[in-house]
Amino acid sequence: MSAENLELTERLELIQNMMAEGRRSTTRWAWTIVLWGVAFYVAIAWSSGMFGGPIWGQHYMAWPVTMIGTWLLTWRLAGRMHKGAKAPRTTVGRAIMSIWTAMGISMFALLLPLGLSGRADQQVCVAVVATLLGTANAASSILIKWKAQFACAVVWWLASAASLFGTVTQSMIAFLAAVFFCQIVFGIYAMILESREQRQGAVNA
Amino acid sequence: MERDAKNTELTERLELISSMIAAGRRSSESWGWTFVLWGVAYYIATAWAMWGHSNLAWPVTMISAGVLSSVIASRMTRGQPETMLGRAIGAVWASMGISLFIVLISLGMTGRYDTHVFMAIIGMMLATANAASAIILKWKMQFASAAVWLGSAVAACFGTEDQAWIAFLAATFFCQIVFGVYAMICESRRRRSGVVHA
Numbered sequence: 001m002s003a004e005n006l007e008l009t010e011r012l013e014l015i016q017n018m019m020a021e022g023r024r025s026t027t028r029w030a031w032t033i034v035l036w037g038v039a040f041y042v043a044i045a046w047s048s049g050m051f052g053g054p055i056w057g058q059h060y061m062a063w064p065v066t067m068i069g070t071w072l073l074t075w076r077l078a079g080r081m082h083k084g085a086k087a088p089r090t091t092v093g094r095a096i097m098s099i100w101t102a103m104g105i106s107m108f109a110l111l112l113p114l115g116l117s118g119r120a121d122q123q124v125c126v127a128v129v130a131t132l133l134g135t136a137n138a139a140s141s142i143l144i145k146w147k148a149q150f151a152c153a154v155v156w157w158l159a160s161a162a163s164l165f166g167t168v169t170q171s172m173i174a175f176l177a178a179v180f181f182c183q184i185v186f187g188i189y190a191m192i193l194e195s196r197e198q199r200q201g202a203v204n205a
Numbered sequence: 206m207e208r209d210a211k212n213t214e215l216t217e218r219l220e221l222i223s224s225m226i227a228a229g230r231r232s233s234e235s236w237g238w239t240f241v242l243w244g245v246a247y248y249i250a251t252a253w254a255m256w257g258h259s260n261l262a263w264p265v266t267m268i269s270a271g272v273l274s275s276v277i278a279s280r281m282t283r284g285q286p287e288t289m290l291g292r293a294i295g296a297v298w299a300s301m302g303i304s305l306f307i308v309l310i311s312l313g314m315t316g317r318y319d320t321h322v323f324m325a326i327i328g329m330m331l332a333t334a335n336a337a338s339a340i341i342l343k344w345k346m347q348f349a350s351a352a353v354w355l356g357s358a359v360a361a362c363f364g365t366e367d368q369a370w371i372a373f374l375a376a377t378f379f380c381q382i383v384f385g386v387y388a389m390i391c392e393s394r395r396r397r398s399g400v401v402h403a
Contacts, residue, residue, distance in 0.1 A: 113363060
Protein backbone atom coordinates (compact mmCIF):
# COMPACT_ATOMS: atom_id res chain seq x y z
CA MET A 1 0.00 0.00 0.00
CA SER A 2 1.42 3.41 -0.93
CA ALA A 3 2.14 6.05 1.70
CA GLU A 4 -0.64 8.25 0.33
CA ASN A 5 -3.23 5.47 0.63
CA LEU A 6 -2.06 4.68 4.14
CA GLU A 7 -2.47 8.33 5.14
CA LEU A 8 -5.95 8.45 3.62
CA THR A 9 -6.96 5.27 5.45
CA GLU A 10 -5.66 6.67 8.73
CA ARG A 11 -7.55 9.90 8.11
CA LEU A 12 -10.77 8.02 7.39
CA GLU A 13 -10.34 5.95 10.53
CA LEU A 14 -9.78 9.10 12.58
CA ILE A 15 -12.98 10.69 11.17
CA GLN A 16 -14.94 7.49 11.88
CA ASN A 17 -13.63 7.44 15.45
CA MET A 18 -14.59 11.09 15.87
CA MET A 19 -18.12 10.38 14.59
CA ALA A 20 -18.50 7.44 16.98
CA GLU A 21 -17.31 9.66 19.84
CA GLY A 22 -19.81 12.33 18.76
CA ARG A 23 -22.63 9.80 18.83
CA ARG A 24 -21.56 8.66 22.31
CA SER A 25 -21.47 12.25 23.54
CA THR A 26 -25.00 12.80 22.12
CA THR A 27 -26.33 9.79 24.04
CA ARG A 28 -24.74 11.18 27.23
CA TRP A 29 -26.92 14.28 26.72
CA ALA A 30 -30.10 12.30 25.95
CA TRP A 31 -31.69 13.36 29.24
CA THR A 32 -31.85 16.95 27.92
CA ILE A 33 -33.94 15.75 24.93
CA VAL A 34 -36.46 14.09 27.26
CA LEU A 35 -36.40 17.03 29.68
CA TRP A 36 -37.27 19.51 26.90
CA GLY A 37 -39.98 17.19 25.59
CA VAL A 38 -41.62 17.13 29.03
CA ALA A 39 -41.19 20.93 29.26
CA PHE A 40 -43.05 21.38 25.94
CA TYR A 41 -45.92 19.24 27.26
CA VAL A 42 -46.04 21.20 30.55
CA ALA A 43 -46.08 24.53 28.69
CA ILE A 44 -48.85 23.38 26.33
CA ALA A 45 -50.97 22.01 29.21
CA TRP A 46 -50.48 25.20 31.24
CA SER A 47 -51.16 27.57 28.32
CA SER A 48 -54.33 25.68 27.39
CA GLY A 49 -55.65 26.01 30.95
CA MET A 50 -55.38 22.34 31.92
CA PHE A 51 -53.87 23.35 35.24
CA GLY A 52 -53.19 26.56 37.09
CA GLY A 53 -54.82 28.48 39.86
CA PRO A 54 -55.00 31.92 41.41
CA ILE A 55 -51.22 32.42 41.03
CA TRP A 56 -50.37 30.23 38.06
CA GLY A 57 -53.56 30.93 36.15
CA GLN A 58 -51.89 33.48 33.89
CA HIS A 59 -51.78 31.42 30.71
CA TYR A 60 -49.66 33.86 28.72
CA MET A 61 -46.85 33.24 31.21
CA ALA A 62 -46.82 29.50 30.46
CA TRP A 63 -44.28 29.43 27.62
CA PRO A 64 -41.77 32.05 28.87
CA VAL A 65 -41.75 30.68 32.44
CA THR A 66 -41.49 27.01 31.41
CA MET A 67 -38.81 27.62 28.79
CA ILE A 68 -36.65 29.86 31.01
CA GLY A 69 -37.10 27.43 33.95
CA THR A 70 -36.08 24.45 31.80
CA TRP A 71 -33.13 26.34 30.40
CA LEU A 72 -31.88 27.18 33.93
CA LEU A 73 -32.33 23.55 35.02
CA THR A 74 -30.47 22.26 31.94
CA TRP A 75 -27.67 24.76 32.53
CA ARG A 76 -27.27 23.72 36.18
CA LEU A 77 -27.32 19.98 35.46
CA ALA A 78 -24.99 20.41 32.46
CA GLY A 79 -22.55 22.37 34.65
CA ARG A 80 -22.47 19.46 37.14
CA MET A 81 -21.93 16.99 34.30
CA HIS A 82 -19.01 19.04 32.98
CA LYS A 83 -17.42 19.16 36.44
CA GLY A 84 -17.66 15.41 36.88
CA ALA A 85 -16.61 14.60 33.30
CA LYS A 86 -13.51 12.43 32.99
CA ALA A 87 -12.99 12.94 29.26
CA PRO A 88 -12.01 16.35 27.79
CA ARG A 89 -14.26 18.05 25.22
CA THR A 90 -13.98 16.81 21.66
CA THR A 91 -14.18 18.73 18.38
CA VAL A 92 -17.40 16.95 17.35
CA GLY A 93 -18.89 17.58 20.80
CA ARG A 94 -18.06 21.28 20.41
CA ALA A 95 -19.64 21.37 16.94
CA ILE A 96 -22.88 19.73 18.14
CA MET A 97 -23.05 22.05 21.14
CA SER A 98 -22.56 25.05 18.81
CA ILE A 99 -25.46 23.95 16.58
CA TRP A 100 -27.88 23.61 19.52
CA THR A 101 -26.69 26.86 21.16
CA ALA A 102 -27.23 28.80 17.90
CA MET A 103 -30.69 27.23 17.54
CA GLY A 104 -31.58 28.19 21.12
CA ILE A 105 -30.44 31.81 20.66
CA SER A 106 -32.44 32.19 17.42
CA MET A 107 -35.58 30.61 18.84
CA PHE A 108 -35.53 32.78 21.94
CA ALA A 109 -34.65 35.96 20.00
CA LEU A 110 -37.38 35.52 17.38
CA LEU A 111 -40.36 33.89 19.11
CA LEU A 112 -40.64 36.65 21.70
CA PRO A 113 -40.77 39.50 19.10
CA LEU A 114 -43.10 37.43 16.85
CA GLY A 115 -45.47 36.91 19.78
CA LEU A 116 -45.22 40.46 21.14
CA SER A 117 -45.76 42.11 17.75
CA GLY A 118 -48.73 39.85 16.98
CA ARG A 119 -47.36 39.16 13.48
CA ALA A 120 -47.59 35.38 13.70
CA ASP A 121 -50.52 33.16 14.63
CA GLN A 122 -50.23 29.85 16.48
CA GLN A 123 -49.72 27.84 13.28
CA VAL A 124 -46.80 29.98 12.10
CA CYS A 125 -45.20 29.85 15.57
CA VAL A 126 -45.45 26.03 15.61
CA ALA A 127 -43.94 25.94 12.08
CA VAL A 128 -41.02 28.17 13.19
CA VAL A 129 -40.27 26.01 16.26
CA ALA A 130 -40.55 22.77 14.25
CA THR A 131 -38.32 24.14 11.47
CA LEU A 132 -35.60 25.18 13.92
CA LEU A 133 -35.69 21.81 15.71
CA GLY A 134 -35.61 20.06 12.31
CA THR A 135 -32.54 22.09 11.32
CA ALA A 136 -30.62 21.32 14.52
CA ASN A 137 -31.49 17.60 14.42
CA ALA A 138 -30.58 17.35 10.72
CA ALA A 139 -27.24 19.14 11.16
CA SER A 140 -26.27 16.95 14.15
CA SER A 141 -27.37 13.74 12.41
CA ILE A 142 -25.50 14.52 9.16
CA LEU A 143 -22.38 15.30 11.21
CA ILE A 144 -22.38 12.03 13.17
CA LYS A 145 -24.19 9.93 10.49
CA TRP A 146 -27.04 8.89 12.82
CA LYS A 147 -30.11 7.75 10.88
CA ALA A 148 -32.45 7.72 13.92
CA GLN A 149 -31.74 11.41 14.54
CA PHE A 150 -32.20 12.24 10.86
CA ALA A 151 -35.62 10.54 11.06
CA CYS A 152 -36.42 12.97 13.90
CA ALA A 153 -35.44 15.89 11.65
CA VAL A 154 -37.81 14.60 8.94
CA VAL A 155 -40.64 14.30 11.50
CA TRP A 156 -40.05 17.92 12.59
CA TRP A 157 -40.07 19.13 8.96
CA LEU A 158 -43.33 17.24 8.33
CA ALA A 159 -44.82 18.78 11.49
CA SER A 160 -43.78 22.23 10.24
CA ALA A 161 -45.49 21.73 6.86
CA ALA A 162 -48.56 20.07 8.46
CA SER A 163 -48.93 23.01 10.82
CA LEU A 164 -49.19 25.45 7.90
CA PHE A 165 -51.41 23.29 5.67
CA GLY A 166 -53.80 22.08 8.41
CA THR A 167 -56.23 23.70 10.82
CA VAL A 168 -55.27 25.04 14.28
CA THR A 169 -56.23 21.71 15.91
CA GLN A 170 -54.29 19.69 13.33
CA SER A 171 -51.28 21.95 13.85
CA MET A 172 -51.38 21.27 17.61
CA ILE A 173 -51.78 17.50 17.06
CA ALA A 174 -48.78 17.51 14.65
CA PHE A 175 -46.67 19.37 17.22
CA LEU A 176 -47.67 17.06 20.10
CA ALA A 177 -46.93 13.97 17.99
CA ALA A 178 -43.53 15.35 16.89
CA VAL A 179 -42.63 16.14 20.54
CA PHE A 180 -43.58 12.58 21.51
CA PHE A 181 -41.54 10.86 18.79
CA CYS A 182 -38.55 13.21 18.55
CA GLN A 183 -38.11 14.20 22.19
CA ILE A 184 -39.59 11.47 24.40
CA VAL A 185 -39.14 8.31 22.28
CA PHE A 186 -35.82 9.34 20.69
CA GLY A 187 -34.50 10.65 24.05
CA ILE A 188 -35.33 7.38 25.85
CA TYR A 189 -33.83 5.38 22.97
CA ALA A 190 -30.59 7.36 23.26
CA MET A 191 -30.57 6.90 27.06
CA ILE A 192 -30.99 3.13 26.65
CA LEU A 193 -28.07 3.10 24.19
CA GLU A 194 -25.92 5.00 26.68
CA SER A 195 -26.77 2.72 29.62
CA ARG A 196 -26.01 -0.34 27.45
CA GLU A 197 -22.66 1.13 26.51
CA GLN A 198 -21.84 1.94 30.13
CA ARG A 199 -22.73 -1.60 31.19
CA GLN A 200 -20.54 -3.00 28.42
CA GLY A 201 -17.71 -0.69 29.47
CA ALA A 202 -18.03 -1.87 33.08
CA VAL A 203 -17.97 -5.54 31.97
CA ASN A 204 -14.91 -4.97 29.76
CA ALA A 205 -13.11 -3.13 32.58
CA MET B 206 4.98 11.93 36.72
CA GLU B 207 1.48 10.77 35.85
CA ARG B 208 0.18 14.33 36.16
CA ASP B 209 2.88 15.58 33.77
CA ALA B 210 1.89 12.98 31.20
CA LYS B 211 -1.77 13.97 31.57
CA ASN B 212 -0.91 17.67 31.19
CA THR B 213 1.15 16.96 28.07
CA GLU B 214 -1.74 14.93 26.60
CA LEU B 215 -4.20 17.72 27.36
CA THR B 216 -1.90 20.36 25.83
CA GLU B 217 -1.47 18.24 22.71
CA ARG B 218 -5.23 17.76 22.46
CA LEU B 219 -5.83 21.50 22.85
CA GLU B 220 -3.20 22.23 20.20
CA LEU B 221 -4.86 19.75 17.85
CA ILE B 222 -8.28 21.37 18.40
CA SER B 223 -6.80 24.87 17.85
CA SER B 224 -5.12 23.77 14.61
CA MET B 225 -8.40 22.14 13.47
CA ILE B 226 -10.28 25.39 14.17
CA ALA B 227 -7.66 27.37 12.22
CA ALA B 228 -7.92 24.92 9.30
CA GLY B 229 -11.73 25.16 9.45
CA ARG B 230 -11.57 28.95 9.29
CA ARG B 231 -9.21 28.79 6.32
CA SER B 232 -11.58 26.43 4.52
CA SER B 233 -14.52 28.76 5.34
CA GLU B 234 -12.63 31.67 3.83
CA SER B 235 -12.26 29.70 0.61
CA TRP B 236 -16.11 29.57 0.48
CA GLY B 237 -16.38 33.39 0.64
CA TRP B 238 -17.64 33.46 -2.98
CA THR B 239 -20.85 31.60 -1.95
CA PHE B 240 -21.78 34.46 0.42
CA VAL B 241 -21.32 36.99 -2.39
CA LEU B 242 -23.18 34.77 -4.90
CA TRP B 243 -26.20 34.37 -2.60
CA GLY B 244 -26.13 38.08 -1.69
CA VAL B 245 -26.33 38.98 -5.38
CA ALA B 246 -29.08 36.36 -5.84
CA TYR B 247 -31.15 37.98 -3.05
CA TYR B 248 -30.79 41.37 -4.74
CA ILE B 249 -31.79 39.97 -8.15
CA ALA B 250 -34.84 38.20 -6.64
CA THR B 251 -35.89 41.33 -4.74
CA ALA B 252 -35.55 43.56 -7.82
CA TRP B 253 -37.38 41.05 -10.06
CA ALA B 254 -40.23 40.62 -7.55
CA MET B 255 -40.59 44.39 -7.01
CA TRP B 256 -40.40 45.66 -10.57
CA GLY B 257 -41.47 42.57 -12.48
CA HIS B 258 -44.33 41.80 -10.07
CA SER B 259 -43.63 38.10 -10.61
CA ASN B 260 -44.38 35.29 -8.15
CA LEU B 261 -41.68 33.23 -9.85
CA ALA B 262 -38.89 35.67 -8.93
CA TRP B 263 -37.87 34.10 -5.60
CA PRO B 264 -38.28 30.38 -6.43
CA VAL B 265 -36.49 30.69 -9.81
CA THR B 266 -33.60 32.80 -8.49
CA MET B 267 -33.09 30.67 -5.36
CA ILE B 268 -33.18 27.34 -7.24
CA SER B 269 -30.75 28.72 -9.88
CA ALA B 270 -28.38 29.98 -7.16
CA GLY B 271 -28.61 26.60 -5.42
CA VAL B 272 -27.80 24.67 -8.62
CA LEU B 273 -24.91 27.03 -9.50
CA SER B 274 -23.46 26.79 -5.96
CA SER B 275 -23.61 23.00 -5.92
CA VAL B 276 -21.98 22.69 -9.37
CA ILE B 277 -19.07 24.98 -8.42
CA ALA B 278 -18.81 23.42 -4.94
CA SER B 279 -18.61 19.87 -6.30
CA ARG B 280 -15.76 20.96 -8.61
CA MET B 281 -13.98 22.63 -5.68
CA THR B 282 -14.25 19.66 -3.34
CA ARG B 283 -13.29 16.99 -5.91
CA GLY B 284 -10.14 15.22 -4.70
CA GLN B 285 -9.97 17.29 -1.52
CA PRO B 286 -9.76 15.35 1.79
CA GLU B 287 -12.72 15.82 4.15
CA THR B 288 -12.19 17.40 7.57
CA MET B 289 -14.45 17.03 10.61
CA LEU B 290 -15.05 20.77 10.98
CA GLY B 291 -15.73 21.02 7.23
CA ARG B 292 -18.35 18.28 7.63
CA ALA B 293 -19.90 20.11 10.61
CA ILE B 294 -20.20 23.42 8.76
CA GLY B 295 -21.48 21.72 5.60
CA ALA B 296 -24.12 19.92 7.69
CA VAL B 297 -25.28 23.20 9.28
CA TRP B 298 -25.71 25.01 5.95
CA ALA B 299 -27.31 22.03 4.18
CA SER B 300 -29.88 21.59 6.98
CA MET B 301 -30.60 25.31 7.00
CA GLY B 302 -31.20 25.24 3.22
CA ILE B 303 -33.62 22.29 3.41
CA SER B 304 -35.52 23.83 6.36
CA LEU B 305 -35.80 27.24 4.73
CA PHE B 306 -37.03 25.68 1.47
CA ILE B 307 -39.72 23.62 3.26
CA VAL B 308 -41.06 26.42 5.45
CA LEU B 309 -41.05 29.14 2.75
CA ILE B 310 -42.69 26.90 0.12
CA SER B 311 -45.34 25.85 2.69
CA LEU B 312 -45.99 29.47 3.67
CA GLY B 313 -46.30 30.47 0.01
CA MET B 314 -48.53 27.57 -1.01
CA THR B 315 -50.95 28.04 1.90
CA GLY B 316 -51.41 31.71 1.05
CA ARG B 317 -49.82 32.88 4.27
CA TYR B 318 -47.41 35.22 2.44
CA ASP B 319 -46.63 38.11 4.75
CA THR B 320 -43.48 40.18 4.20
CA HIS B 321 -42.87 40.52 7.94
CA VAL B 322 -43.07 36.79 8.64
CA PHE B 323 -41.02 35.91 5.51
CA MET B 324 -38.23 38.34 6.38
CA ALA B 325 -38.25 37.28 10.04
CA ILE B 326 -37.92 33.59 9.14
CA ILE B 327 -35.17 34.17 6.54
CA GLY B 328 -33.25 36.39 8.99
CA MET B 329 -33.64 33.85 11.81
CA MET B 330 -32.47 30.87 9.73
CA LEU B 331 -29.44 32.73 8.33
CA ALA B 332 -28.61 33.95 11.86
CA THR B 333 -28.76 30.36 13.16
CA ALA B 334 -26.42 29.00 10.46
CA ASN B 335 -23.97 31.92 10.80
CA ALA B 336 -23.99 31.68 14.62
CA ALA B 337 -23.40 27.91 14.60
CA SER B 338 -20.49 28.25 12.13
CA ALA B 339 -19.07 31.20 14.09
CA ILE B 340 -19.15 29.34 17.42
CA ILE B 341 -17.58 26.24 15.82
CA LEU B 342 -14.78 28.31 14.23
CA LYS B 343 -14.53 30.93 17.00
CA TRP B 344 -14.84 33.59 14.29
CA LYS B 345 -16.06 36.92 15.70
CA MET B 346 -16.72 38.49 12.28
CA GLN B 347 -19.17 35.72 11.40
CA PHE B 348 -20.84 36.00 14.80
CA ALA B 349 -21.34 39.71 14.06
CA SER B 350 -23.06 38.66 10.80
CA ALA B 351 -25.36 36.39 12.82
CA ALA B 352 -26.22 39.30 15.14
CA VAL B 353 -27.03 41.54 12.13
CA TRP B 354 -29.35 38.86 10.63
CA LEU B 355 -31.08 38.41 13.97
CA GLY B 356 -31.45 42.19 14.25
CA SER B 357 -33.07 42.29 10.80
CA ALA B 358 -35.46 39.48 11.83
CA VAL B 359 -36.55 41.41 14.93
CA ALA B 360 -36.87 44.63 12.89
CA ALA B 361 -39.12 42.76 10.44
CA CYS B 362 -41.45 41.87 13.34
CA PHE B 363 -41.82 45.38 14.71
CA GLY B 364 -41.31 47.67 11.69
CA THR B 365 -43.49 48.59 8.72
CA GLU B 366 -43.26 46.66 5.43
CA ASP B 367 -40.79 49.20 3.98
CA GLN B 368 -38.65 49.03 7.10
CA ALA B 369 -38.66 45.22 6.93
CA TRP B 370 -37.36 45.39 3.33
CA ILE B 371 -34.71 47.99 4.21
CA ALA B 372 -33.51 45.85 7.15
CA PHE B 373 -33.32 42.78 4.86
CA LEU B 374 -31.43 44.61 2.10
CA ALA B 375 -28.99 46.15 4.60
CA ALA B 376 -28.38 42.77 6.28
CA THR B 377 -27.79 41.19 2.84
CA PHE B 378 -25.24 43.91 2.05
CA PHE B 379 -23.28 43.56 5.30
CA CYS B 380 -23.57 39.82 5.92
CA GLN B 381 -23.36 38.50 2.36
CA ILE B 382 -21.51 41.03 0.21
CA VAL B 383 -19.18 42.72 2.74
CA PHE B 384 -18.50 39.56 4.78
CA GLY B 385 -18.07 37.45 1.61
CA VAL B 386 -15.60 39.92 0.08
CA TYR B 387 -13.74 40.10 3.42
CA ALA B 388 -13.43 36.28 3.49
CA MET B 389 -12.20 36.29 -0.12
CA ILE B 390 -9.58 38.95 0.69
CA CYS B 391 -8.40 36.89 3.70
CA GLU B 392 -8.08 33.84 1.47
CA SER B 393 -6.18 35.63 -1.32
CA ARG B 394 -3.80 37.18 1.27
CA ARG B 395 -3.15 33.77 2.77
CA ARG B 396 -2.51 32.28 -0.68
CA ARG B 397 -0.11 35.08 -1.57
CA SER B 398 1.81 34.65 1.69
CA GLY B 399 1.83 30.87 1.03
CA VAL B 400 3.38 31.48 -2.41
CA VAL B 401 6.00 33.81 -0.89
CA HIS B 402 6.88 31.19 1.77
CA ALA B 403 7.04 28.42 -0.84
